[in-house]
Amino acid sequence: MDAQAPSLTVAIPNRHAERRWLPTAWSGLLIVILAFLVLYPTAMLLIGALTTTNPVVEGYHFADLSISNFLTVATNPNVGNALANSMIACGGGTIVAVLIGLSFAWVVVRTNTPCKGLIASAGMLPLFVPPLVAGVAWSILGSPKTGLLNLLAAKAGIPFHIDLYTMPGMIFVFGIYYAPYVYMFTAAALKNMDPSLEEAAEISGASALRTMATVTFPLILPAIISGMLLSFVVMLGIYGVPAVLGAPANISLLTTYIFALTAWSPPLYNTAAAVAVILMIVTGFLVWMQQKVLSGRSYTTVAGKAFRPRPLNLGPWRFLTLALAIVYLIVVVILPSIALLIAAFRKFLFIRDIPSLFDAKQYGWQHFIKMFDNPLTITSIINSMKVGVITAIVGGILAFAIGYTVTRSRAPWRRTIDIITTIPVAIPGLVIGVAYLWAWIGLPIGIYGTLWILAFAFVARFMPDTVKVLSTSLMQIHRELEEAAWICGRGTVGTITSIVLPLARPGVVAAMTLLFILAIRELGSSLFLYSSGTMVMAVQLLGYYEGGNIGITAAFSLVQMVLLGILITITNRISRGATPTGPVRTG
Amino acid sequence: MSAELRVENLRKVFPPTKGTPLAKAAIDDVSFTIAAGEIVVLLGPSGCGKTTTLRCVAGLEHPTSGRIAIGGTMYTDPQAGVLVPPRARNLGMVFQSYAVWPHMTVRQNVAYPLKARGVKRSEQAGFIEEALSLVELSAYTDRPVTQLSGGQMQRVALARSMVYQPQILLLDEPLSNLDAQLRLRLRDDLRRIIKRVGLTALYVTHDQQEAVVLGDRIGVMRDGLLLQLAAPDELYNRPADIFVAGFTGASNVIAGRLVSRDGARGDVAVAGETLIVRLAGDTAAGSAVSVALRPDNVLLEPANAGPNQFPGRVTSRNYQGTQTVYEVNLLGQTIEALEVGSSIRHAVGDAVTVALPAEVCWGYGA
Structure with a gap:
């Protein structure tokens, strides 16, 4: 090349020496942000559990910190009762979920049941239904007096009666809606299992049943336990289902009990904090167990190559498995949808006889019109969208910064940052709500009562999932692509904007839309953080339900489901191939 | 523009990790000098420290001690607190994985280092054309790189690393991801192109054939030590060490x-x-x-x-x-x-x- 070209050298070497504090400053900044989002609220929650002062009236006092305050609450029989109820409901729900999820996984992965693909994808639908909506739909179907199923059975003269306002009712609804978690774990394990392991057992003389009991089942046991623990943890943090199904029968779970404490007059913030801490401890323990099961006991049956599992030929029995799958789909997807549609469009939910169910004169838009006459409806939708956007942007940027720092940079304290980021995994949404309440309600100037506190709580709550999605897509970018840009003369920031961000875009978009969707459907933490001016959709729906108007409740549920459906479709469009693969804690 | 490279007493100790509880020197007191315009190949089995040496020269790794000077300017001297980041070293580097950016066209890839140096748009075109014609890719200027074959991608990487007339060209096993036939052809092309431009080059490989054909001198490394640095015929006929003798056949x-x-x-x-x-x-x-x-x-x-x-x-x-x-x-x-x-x-x-x-x-x- 010709030598008298314009000078192509860059920069004077020396100016870089004085900027070596920068990585340290950057890590420090991230830790400060994480402390603000995660550590400070958690610490305030713990302090709240150890005091008896009311933060609203008296501000924060740290003088009377004592474990005895916490013990008083922990030994209260009502708390014990709520804890026991939670364990029974979630434990029962988990058993149902495992039975359904495991058989579904087996049917889809290992048998020649027709329409397997359809069953598999339809089986995941319950994951997208907000628990409150599920609760509302099932209360329309199965309330003891006015439940549609009970009414229709009576009119048709069938001796059938169900009452979902009971513990078994909650267990049933929990079980059918959280079966997909167990399904996801066990189906993956079944798919990744080397079929020759089973063939070896059969060649050794074991019958098909014996093979299943002695080889297949033990091999996927870690996956089953892991899925079981995860679904238990998620159920434990759910507010919507027990609020709708448990409240009429006075069955308190930890979540509904915590909220009731703050709704009393005067609100018992300290007690709520203490119960929230109990919930957090139980959740933390279970999450820790799940991590242990996932890391330690899982057998390496995955060799990194895809196996084609040998499907079992069920013969004519395959139609029985198909029928069972269809029954599940009817129960989980179709019945609740019909219930919501009927309740939303029918003038009166009372059904005189079967023909009147199909009488067009009984149907109309009146509930929707009434719903939109209430200004709070529109306000809550707009607020939810705003919070969703803020959460997606703030959370997306922060998660990218954390993911990049932890997976790609050489900045100091990366491990610390990683650990703080993972903490919210063990904190149910409702507990985050109480923690943020404690953190901000006593401060005269602050973010309490604004949309920002909701957004910050959501960012903190969903941080582990978002960072995981982003880190996965960052790790797929070969290191040398970045190094090549440095060699070419670009600095860190220039390399990130010109190389890393464009290449990680599908992951970034997936993470941000995921955040948006999770934020607009989040109920647990919103309950404690909304104010009259910052009403959000999920809370407004609960308001309609508690107001007793089932028509408007159903109509608003439909509106939310349609909105969510549209958003999820858009998400799948723009981030095709980059959607998160792991299960996300929702609810 | 090519410059002399001096590496003096280079030493790199990785901190102990779970897999290797004892701190082990990846490079142990390696010294050598490459004259301007010379091609030196570092040859050795995997884990011998050849790639770490190259990455220290690039500034991608920080050595524990030792000094690296290019064209008389000190770029790495941890004792004196000198560690110039890669972007300011004005080196070219061809990576094992090609590392051509998949979201850009051939032209955008090659233009990237020029943009980073603030070269005017009007002047960029000439450099790009020259670099691409050197690697015989002029016909592919506006193709997305994802449509290229492995050999073509490697030539884009070469054009990108030379377009800004770097002081030194570093090549990290650039041919190891190619199939055997292509490897032979590109091997000969590489030496021809580097020699025509007159660049100083440091080339790392585990393939003796490649080393013999490409290098003016070959340095054989094992366990972080530079055992012998000599012209290919001397290495083959007068190996200084039993390992060098064994490694050369x-x-x-x-x-x-x-x-x-x-x-x-x-x-x-x-x-x-x-x-x-x-x-x-x-x-x-x-x-x-x-x-x-x-x-x-x-x-x-x-x-x-x-x-x-x-x-x-x-x-x-x-x-x-x-x-x-x-x-x-x-x-x-x-x-x-x-x-x-x-x-x-x-x-x-x-x-x-x-x-x-x-x-x-x-x-x-x-």
Whole structure:
């Protein structure tokens, strides 16, 4: 090349020496942000559990910190009762979920049941239904007096009666809606299992049943336990289902009990904090167990190559498995949808006889019109969208910064940052709500009562999932692509904007839309953080339900489901191939 | 624009990790100088420290101690607190994975370093054209790189690394991801292109053939040590170390004891016979030695009688078409002999006279 070209050298070497504090400053900044989002609220929650002062009236006092305050609450029989109820409901729900999820996984992965693909994808639908909506739909179907199923059975003269306002009712609804978690774990394990392991057992003389009991089942046991623990943890943090199904029968779970404490007059913030801490401890323990099961006991049956599992030929029995799958789909997807549609469009939910169910004169838009006459409806939708956007942007940027720092940079304290980021995994949404309440309600100037506190709580709550999605897509970018840009003369920031961000875009978009969707459907933490001016959709729906108007409740549920459906479709469009693969804690 | 590279007493110790509880030196006191316009190849098995050395020169790794100067300017000197980041070193680098950016076209890839240097748009085109014509990719300027073959991608990477006339070109196993045929062609192209531009180049590989064809000098590394840095023919004919001898193909090793020495000539006692060898080091008489020689230097049934000839017996034959490898039992051990040509001259069980020419029998202290 010709030598008298314009000078192509860059920069004077020396100016870089004085900027070596920068990585340290950057890590420090991230830790400060994480402390603000995660550590400070958690610490305030713990302090709240150890005091008896009311933060609203008296501000924060740290003088009377004592474990005895916490013990008083922990030994209260009502708390014990709520804890026991939670364990029974979630434990029962988990058993149902495992039975359904495991058989579904087996049917889809290992048998020649027709329409397997359809069953598999339809089986995941319950994951997208907000628990409150599920609760509302099932209360329309199965309330003891006015439940549609009970009414229709009576009119048709069938001796059938169900009452979902009971513990078994909650267990049933929990079980059918959280079966997909167990399904996801066990189906993956079944798919990744080397079929020759089973063939070896059969060649050794074991019958098909014996093979299943002695080889297949033990091999996927870690996956089953892991899925079981995860679904238990998620159920434990759910507010919507027990609020709708448990409240009429006075069955308190930890979540509904915590909220009731703050709704009393005067609100018992300290007690709520203490119960929230109990919930957090139980959740933390279970999450820790799940991590242990996932890391330690899982057998390496995955060799990194895809196996084609040998499907079992069920013969004519395959139609029985198909029928069972269809029954599940009817129960989980179709019945609740019909219930919501009927309740939303029918003038009166009372059904005189079967023909009147199909009488067009009984149907109309009146509930929707009434719903939109209430200004709070529109306000809550707009607020939810705003919070969703803020959460997606703030959370997306922060998660990218954390993911990049932890997976790609050489900045100091990366491990610390990683650990703080993972903490919210063990904190149910409702507990985050109480923690943020404690953190901000006593401060005269602050973010309490604004949309920002909701957004910050959501960012903190969903941080582990978002960072995981982003880190996965960052790790797929070969290191040398970045190094090549440095060699070419670009600095860190220039390399990130010109190389890393464009290449990680599908992951970034997936993470941000995921955040948006999770934020607009989040109920647990919103309950404690909304104010009259910052009403959000999920809370407004609960308001309609508690107001007793089932028509408007159903109509608003439909509106939310349609909105969510549209958003999820858009998400799948723009981030095709980059959607998160792991299960996300929702609810 | 090419410059001299000096590496002095380079040492890199990785902190202990779970897998390796003891801190181990990845590079141990490596020093060498590459003259401006010279191509030096670092050759060695994986884990020998050759890539770490290259990455230290690039500024992608920070050495524990030692100094790296390019064109007289100190770029790395941890003791003096000098660690210039890669972006300010004005080096070109070709990566093992090509590292061409998949979201850009060929032109955008090659233009990237020019943009980073603030070269005016109007001036960029000339540089880009020149670089792409050098690697014969002018016809592909506006293609997305994802539509290129592996060999073409590697040439984009080469164009990108040279377009800004770097002081030094670093190449990290650039051919290892290509299939065998393409590797041969690009190997020859690479040397031609680098020589035409006149760049100083540091090239890292584990492939001896590549090293011999590409390098003006070859440095053989093992366990973080630079064992020998020499011209290819010297490396092959006068290996300084038993490992270098083995790595360049001297796979026959005969163990014996040095009886006497006279300068570089030594008499080695092996199984009651005396083997005349050339000594590489200052091994003292009486000590154990290993004698290395290449299978192709072993002569079966030599035409003339001479020293270093011993009776042997063929124990196996491996016919490979254009050459035949025999295993021969002599001096109480088995050694390999390679005969070029498509004809088979000996059968298993044949008694043969074996000549081990003294000038290619290299003795090293064991």
